Amino acid sequence: MDYRFSDRISSLKPSLIREILKNTSGSDVIPFSAGNPSPESFPVKALKEIADGIFNDDATTALQYGISEGYTPLRDALKERMKKKFNSGRDFDDLIIVSGGQQGIELACKVLCNEGDTVLCENPSFIGAENAFRSYNVNLRGVELENDGINIEKLENALKTEKNVKILYLIPTFQNPMGITTTLEKRKAIYELAKKYGVMIIEDNPYGDLRFEGEEVPTLKSLDTEGLVIYCGSFSKILSAGIRVGYVLAPSEVIQKMVVAKQVSDVHTNLFFQMAAYRFMTQYGMETHIDKIRKLYKHKSSLMINSLEKALAGRAAITHPQGGLFLWCTLPDNVKMLDFCKKASENKVAVVPGIAFCVSPDDYCNSIRLNYSTPSDEQIVKGCEILGKVLDSYY
C-alpha cells in the first residue's frame, strides 16, 4: 500500500533534537536536554494515600466515564485558586480540564484557526506548541524574543502585515527555551496590541508556580478585561507530568467550543488523576509542596549557573532565570552551535541546540538550552565541567 498522508501531517518534519540526541539516551549520559520535572518533586507518599482513598470511597466515579468539561470539584478549585493566586478569571470566563497543557494549546488552535490563518509566537519558542500549530497547517510566524519579552515593534508589524492573525502564543513567565520573563510593561503593551488587532492570546504558563527569585509579575490573564486571553495551566511541574492533567481558563464561548473538540479528541481526561489532583490541592497541602519544589529548583539553578560560570569563564552569555526549568547559553561567534552540541553529546552531555526552538530553520541562533531540573547535583557539576572542556577545544 502506498500510503497518502494529510498535508498537515506531512509538513511536520522529524525533530532536529531527536536526531542530535539520538545517541544520548544511555544511563551514562548527563541529561541537560530534557524538560522533565525533577523526580524529587513527585509527592509519591501523598499520591499513594490519595489513590487508596479514592479506591476506598469513590472508585466507581473514578473508573466510569466522566464529562468532557472535567471533574467539577477540580474545576471549581482551580477557578478559585486562579482568582486568589493570580487574580485571573472574570465572570465571562470558564475552565476546562485537559490532558496536560499541550492539549490546551492544540484544542485552542483547532477551534480558532482555519488552515492558512496566522499564528504568531515568540522566536524561539516551545517546540511542542509550534508543532501543534503546524499540525493544523497554519502560517506560523516567529517574532524576536528579547531579554524582557517579545519585541513590541516587530509584533505590531507582524499583526499589521500577516494575513488573518488569529492567535498570539506566548510563554510570558520563565519562557521555554530562554528562561526569561516578560516585564509588566511589555505585557500591557502586548495586551493593547491584541485588543487593537482583535487577536486572541494563548498565555502558556506551565512554570508560573515555580518562581524562586524576584517579584511575581501579573499574568496576561489578570489584565484580560475584554476576554482575549486563553490561559493554559498544568499539574505537570507541580505534581506529576506522567498523569497528563492540565487546564484552560478562557472566555466561556471559547471553552464551550473546546469542550466539543475535547469530546471528539479523547472524551475526557483520566478521571482518577483529576480526582487525585483535586484531593492533593485541597487536602494534602499543595502550596507547601510547591514551596519545596521552588527551593529545590533555586538550589539546582544556582548550582548550574555557578558551575557554568566557572567552566565557561566569561566566554558564553547565560540567562539567569528567576524560576522555571531552563537557562539559555549563547556561545561565542567562533563556536558553531550544532558542532558544539555534537561534541557535547560525544562527551556524554546532552544539550539541545537553540535552532530546534526557532520557527524557521533559516533563523540565526548560536545558543543552547540547558535544563537543571532533571540532572542530579553531581551531574550538574560534572556536566558543566565537560561543557567547559568542549568549549576549551575551540581555543
Next chain:
Amino acid sequence: MDYRFSDRISSLKPSLIREILKNTSGSDVIPFSAGNPSPESFPVKALKEIADGIFNDDATTALQYGISEGYTPLRDALKERMKKKFNSGRDFDDLIIVSGGQQGIELACKVLCNEGDTVLCENPSFIGAENAFRSYNVNLRGVELENDGINIEKLENALKTEKNVKILYLIPTFQNPMGITTTLEKRKAIYELAKKYGVMIIEDNPYGDLRFEGEEVPTLKSLDTEGLVIYCGSFSKILSAGIRVGYVLAPSEVIQKMVVAKQVSDVHTNLFFQMAAYRFMTQYGMETHIDKIRKLYKHKSSLMINSLEKALAGRAAITHPQGGLFLWCTLPDNVKMLDFCKKASENKVAVVPGIAFCVSPDDYCNSIRLNYSTPSDEQIVKGCEILGKVLDSYY
C-alpha cells in the same frame, strides 16, 4: 470580543441526544441511553492492589513524562494478545497506546485526511466517531447498514462516486448503535473493495471481547494482508472507561505519523494507568475478568430482551446482539420516534433516538438505541414496562 471560530468546529452541531436527554440526568431516571460499562465490571480490588504496587516499586516511572508511543511493556503485551486472540497483526504492523479508542479514530483522521476528503461509514454509526471526522471538515458519507453488515453494493457505489475516499470507518462487531455483527463473508467482500479502491479501513472494536453468544467472527485486521486496516481497541469496556487507555494496531508507517500527531495532541497517555493496564493483563487474570463481564452482559441483555418482548408484545422489532452493550428497537410506523423518546423521557426512561446516529439529519430512522450495561436489573425490568406503556398510549 466577537469570537471567530474555525470552520471545522462551527460545523459541529449541538448533539440532538443532549437536547432530548436534557431532563434525564436525575438519579430517578432509568438510563437506557448511556454507553457506559456496568459499574460491576470494574475490578476495584485488583486495581487498588496494582496502584499500591506501582507506588511501591515504580512510582518515578509512572509520574514522569513517558514516550508518545506508549509504555513499552504494555505495547508488547497487547501485540502478543492481538496475535494470539484475534490472529491480528503482521510484521509490517506496529501499536501505539492512545487515550481511549476515540483518540485512535481522531488521530487516524488527522494523519490521513485533508479537508474535503471523503470518509465512509455505516449508517447509522457511532456519534463520537462521526463528530471526530466532522471536526476535520471531511465529507462524511453513510452507507446503509443491514442486519449482516454494510450493504456491499452501495458501498462499492460510494467508493466509485465519492471524491478522494480515504477512510472506511466500521464497527464490524456488536455495532454501536445497532448491536449487529458483520458476517465473515461481508468482511471479506469489504476488504476486497478497500484493496480495489486503495482505501484505508478503520476497524473500531471496543466491544470485541464482549461476545456472550455465538461464534467468534475473524477481525478485518486478521484478513489484512496488504496493510490497509487501522484497528482501534480499548480498555474502556473490559477494565475502566475513566482511565482513558486504548490502542491502535496498524501498519508502522501509519503508526509513525500517529505518534507525531499524538505528541502534539497530549504528549502521551496517562502513564500510571498504562502501567496498571499492563499489570492487570499479565498478573491479575484479565481474561478471567473478561469472562465475568461476558456473563454479566449475557444476563443483562437476556433480561432486557425478555422484558421488552413482554412489554412491546410484538409491536416493535428488536435486534438480538451476541455481545456488546446495545440493542436496537424499531418502532411501528405509526409511532414517531422523536415523540416516543420525549414521552419515555417524561416517564423517566432515557432512550436515544436512532436519528442521532444517522449521518444526515434527513435520513429516515424510526428506531431507538437501548443500553443494558448501565442500568441495574431492577431498572431494566421497570424501564421496559414503562416503554411498553408509552407504546400502549399510541393505540
